[in-house]
Amino acid sequence: MLKIINQAHQNPNNTAIVSAGKSYSYQALLDESQAFASILLANQADLSESRVAFMVVAGFDYVKVQWGIWQAGGIAVPLCTTHPLASLQYVIEDTATEIIVVSPEYEAILKDLATEKGIRLIVLGNLPTISIKSLPPIASTRRAMILYTSGTTNLPKGVVTTHNNLEAQISTLVNAWEYTPKDHILCILPLHHVHGIINVISCTLWAGGKVEFLPNFSAEGVFKFFSSKTTEDENLVFMAVPTIYFKLIAHFESLSNEEQRALSKDMKRFRLMVSGSAALPVSVMEKWETISGHRLLERYGMTEIGMAISNPYHGERRAGHIGQALPGVDVRLVDEENNIVPKGEAGEIQIKGANVFQEYWQKKEATENTFTEDGWFKTGDVAVDEDGYYKILGRSSIDIIKSGGYKISALEIEEVLRTHSAISDCSVVGIDNEEWGELVVAAIIVNDSSLDINALNTWMRERMPSYRVPRRYKIVDELPRNAMGKVTKNELKQLF
Ligand code: MCA
Ligand code: AMP
Numbered sequence: 001m002l003k004i005i006n007q008a009h010q011n012p013n014n015t016a017i018v019s020a021g022k023s024y025s026y027q028a029l030l031d032e033s034q035a036f037a038s039i040l041l042a043n044q045a046d047l048s049e050s051r052v053a054f055m056v057v058a059g060f061d062y063v064k065v066q067w068g069i070w071q072a073g074g075i076a077v078p079l080c081t082t083h084p085l086a087s088l089q090y091v092i093e094d095t096a097t098e099i100i101v102v103s104p105e106y107e108a109i110l111k112d113l114a115t116e117k118g119i120r121l122i123v124l125g126n127l128p129t130i131s132i133k134s135l136p137p138i139a140s141t142r143r144a145m146i147l148y149t150s151g152t153t154n155l156p157k158g159v160v161t162t163h164n165n166l167e168a169q170i171s172t173l174v175n176a177w178e179y180t181p182k183d184h185i186l187c188i189l190p191l192h193h194v195h196g197i198i199n200v201i202s203c204t205l206w207a208g209g210k211v212e213f214l215p216n217f218s219a220e221g222v223f224k225f226f227s228s229k230t231t232e233d234e235n236l237v238f239m240a241v242p243t244i245y246f247k248l249i250a251h252f253e254s255l256s257n258e259e260q261r262a263l264s265k266d267m268k269r270f271r272l273m274v275s276g277s278a279a280l281p282v283s284v285m286e287k288w289e290t291i292s293g294h295r296l297l298e299r300y301g302m303t304e305i306g307m308a309i310s311n312p313y314h315g316e317r318r319a320g321h322i323g324q325a326l327p328g329v330d331v332r333l334v335d336e337e338n339n340i341v342p343k344g345e346a347g348e349i350q351i352k353g354a355n356v357f358q359e360y361w362q363k364k365e366a367t368e369n370t371f372t373e374d375g376w377f378k379t380g381d382v383a384v385d386e387d388g389y390y391k392i393l394g395r396s397s398i399d400i401i402k403s404g405g406y407k408i409s410a411l412e413i414e415e416v417l418r419t420h421s422a423i424s425d426c427s428v429v430g431i432d433n434e435e436w437g438e439l440v441v442a443a444i445i446v447n448d449s450s451l452d453i454n455a456l457n458t459w460m461r462e463r464m465p466s467y468r469v470p471r472r473y474k475i476v477d478e479l480p481r482n483a484m485g486k487v488t489k490n491e492l493k494q495l496f
Contacts, residue, residue, distance in 0.1 A: 002070055002138055003167050004206055005030070011181055011208035018212040019059030026208070029063060036068030038133040039122065040099060046136035047074035049143050053092050054101040055079040055110060058191050059213045061124055063201065065101050070163070073136045074099070076145045077158075080192040081106065083465045089113055091148055094158060095361060140164045146361050147193060149303040150409035152380070152397050158361030159303045168354035169194075169306030170202050172326050177272060177297070177313050183209030185237040186225045188217040188244070194303050195277050195405070200239050210234075217244060219251035227266045235271035241405030242280045245296070246435045249287050260291070267292035272313070276301060277405035278437040279392055282319045298322055300349075300392065302379055303407075304357045304370075305329075308349075309390050321389040329353040331390070333383060338372050346384045346393050350376035398489045401430030403438050406467045410489075413440065413470065416463050420456065422448035427479050427487045428470065431496050441496045442470040443479060451475075472496060 008016070012027040024032075040047060052074040056062045058081075069076040077095050079088050088110065092100065100114050104125045114121040140163040148156040161169075173179070185204045189196030204211050214221045222238075229236055240248075252260060273294040275285070280298045289295050299310035300322035309331060311323035325331040332340055333347030341347035356377050359367040370378055380400065382393045399410040410428040417426040425445040430438030453473055460469040480491040 002140070002163055004170070004202060005033075005067065005071065007206045007208070014181060014208055015210045016205055017060045017063060018210060020213075020215075022060070024060045026205075029060070029067065029205075032060075033064045033067035034071060034132055034135065035130075036064055036127075037072040037135055038130055039127060040068055040072040040074065041133055041135075047072045050074045050098040051077050051095040051146065052099045052101060053077040053079050053088075053095065053097040055081055055088070055103065055106045056101060056124065057081065057103045057105065058187060058196075058215055061103060062191055062213075063205070063211075065124070066197075070138065070144060071135045073138055073142070075143045075160075078145075078147070078192040078197065080190060080465065082190075084462055085109060085113070086463050087465055090155070091158075092117075092119070094148075095146055138163065140167060143358065145197075147197075147303050150400070150407045150412060151366075152399055152409070152411070153366065154409060154411040154415045156409070156412070157363055157366060160358045160361050161306075162358050164354060165306070165357055166198070166202070168328060169198050170206050172328050172355065173199060173203050173307055174207050176310060176326050177203075177274070179203050179207035179209060179237075180235060181208030182233060182235045183207060183237050183271070184229065184234040185209065185211055185239070186222065187211050187213045188222060189240065193277075193406075194301060194306055195239070195241065198306055199274070199276075199301075204237070209237075217247075219248050222248060223251065223263055226270075227263055229266075229269075236269060237272045237274075238270060239274040239276070241277040242275055242284055243278070243404045243436055245275060245280070245284050245288050249284065249291065252291050264291055264293065267294065270294060272297065274299060276307075278402045280319075281434060283434070285319050300381075300390070302381075305351050305353075305377060305379070306355045308351050308353075308355065311389075318389050321386065321391045322383070323389055329355055332376065333385060333390075334376075338376070343385055346382050348396060349379045349381045349383050349390070351379060352376050398429070401428075401438050401440055403430065403433075403436045403440055404467055405437070406465075408440060408468050410440075413442065413464070413468055416460065417442060417444065417470075420459065422446050422451040422456075425479060427489065427492055429489045429493050429496075431493050439472070440468065440470045441472040441474070443474045443476045443492055443495060445478065446475055 008026045015023045016026045016029045017024045052069045054065045066076050099120045101122045107123050144163045145161050146158040150156045187200045275296045276299045295317045297311050301307040308329045309322045311317040330352040332350050380396045383390045401408040413428045424447045428442045433439040480488045
């Protein structure tokens with residue numbers, strides 16, 4: 001039996017999930033996910049790694065569907081609930097999805113595509129009652145999940161993790177950060193990325209704790225959760241990206257002194273607050289400590305590896321640093337020839353361990369290129385070991401942008417911009433921004449001076465998720481280039 005399912009049997013009567021005002025026990029999750037697996041299987045004995053894409057509201061249904069897919073032997077492909085059709089279609093086509101599962105509110109978005117492609121569509125909400133089937137045995141070496149991440153190629157790649165990979169990612173964190181059945185965590189992160197799926201949901205459920213969902217992030221909603229939990233025998237936990245802490249601080253500062261005092265008191269009761277997915281500015285860490293009494297635990301991870309490096313749960317959480325290798329994860333810093341750099345010198349972070357993904361979905365060459373000959377995963381992040389704590393210095397590629405915790409490829413945005421009839425050339429960069437980490441901006445050369453930037457924005461939002469759409473455009477006559485003709489992006493940044 002899959003370990004996460006096995007773990008759920010340990011605490012059948014505990015509350016597993018709170019969503020849309022209802023509580024669900026582990027037993028309910030087991031029963032309903034098994035029933036859903038039976039629906040997925042229909043007349044088959046095993047989905048045998050069929051890709052099942054699901055666009056489901058964050059909450060009980062999301063986990064039920066995910067566990068149902070796993071128990072039926074399929075590969076879970078979570079879709080972002082706010083992506084435009086073009087981005088959803090890319091994932092569905094790239095994975096050659098065989099079944100699509102949607103919450104009723106998303107049926108209209110994907111119905112025509114499913115019909116056109118002959119993909120089975122399951123709409124939650126009015127499912128037939130069918131008899132529970134016996135479920136297939138699932139080897140932990142099987143593929144479990146595909147998540148899409150941007151890289152130095154223009155289109156996002158599907159990161160394939162096996163059940164073994166996921167179990168390693170989960171159990172390592174559960175031990176390192178001491179999750180317990182008393183944990184009560186708030187989930188406000190999107191559920192098509194590791195941060196929400198693994199660190200928040202899977203680790204908490206593995207430990208027998210409780211996951212409470214808000215459908216999406218709002219500072220008011222988060223603070224309401226913080227101030228409504230008064231039971232002393234629960235361990236409250238919160239995890240978010242730096243942009244969210246920035247937004248929470250801004251909201252906190254807009255409150256009255258009395259409200260602030262009450263909230264600060266409530267926040268002190270938390271067991272743990274974590275930040276990750278992007279660099280946590282020291283200013284944000286310090287302000288948050290002042291208002292919440294919590295020194296954020298900053299950690300470092302990646303879609304391909306889950307979490308790899310973390311500040312200690314017990315011990316010094318050093319500002320501006322990501323900490324040490326997690327147990328079971330091997331970390332090294334290397335130069336361009338993959339030689340380990342002397343202590344104190346900058347090098348690329350490379351990772352080995354059971355946590356490391358299996359492959360990019362049907363991209364053999366990209367998979368080979370991302371590993372060294374002796375099997376180390378090349379992260380593309382540059383760090384230094386400073387007195388036993390790793391510190392991120394930057395990325396080896398200027399074309400990778402992190403904004404709001406999302407990884408974005410400048411090349412992907414450029415490709416799309418270049419297909420606009422009024423744009424003859426362009427270049428996209430990320431510029432430093434305290435709130436978003438980096439802000440996506442674009443320099444464009446136009447061949448039609450009547451180009452309307454608002455219309456361009458709408459046009460872009462139809463083609464890619466809004467967080468990838470440039471926030472600012474600068475119309476230029478030419479792009480700065482070096483002697484080889486390559487755009488000098490550092491120079492370009494100075495224009496913004
Ligand atoms: C949205 N807006 C932005 C951006 N995103 N502006 C600038 N830069 C951006 N990146 C604008 C919108 O256009 C809109 O403006 C306004 O902000 C509100 O948009 P909305 O989408 O509602 O924003 P939000 O809900 O406030 O979202 C901000 C967010 C979200 C909550 C920080 O970006 C988020 O959930 N980020 C987390 C991503 C994540 O989980 N990453 C983990 C992947 P207008 O109204 O003018 O249109 S990394 C990972 O998994 C690895 C393994 C790891 O290490 O964790
Ligand atoms: P993703 O591909 O979305 O999983 O993003 C992974 C990338 O996020 C890493 O390669 C890092 O560049 C970045 N990242 C994650 N955590 C941190 C952190 N604590 N500090 C700086 N960068 C981070």
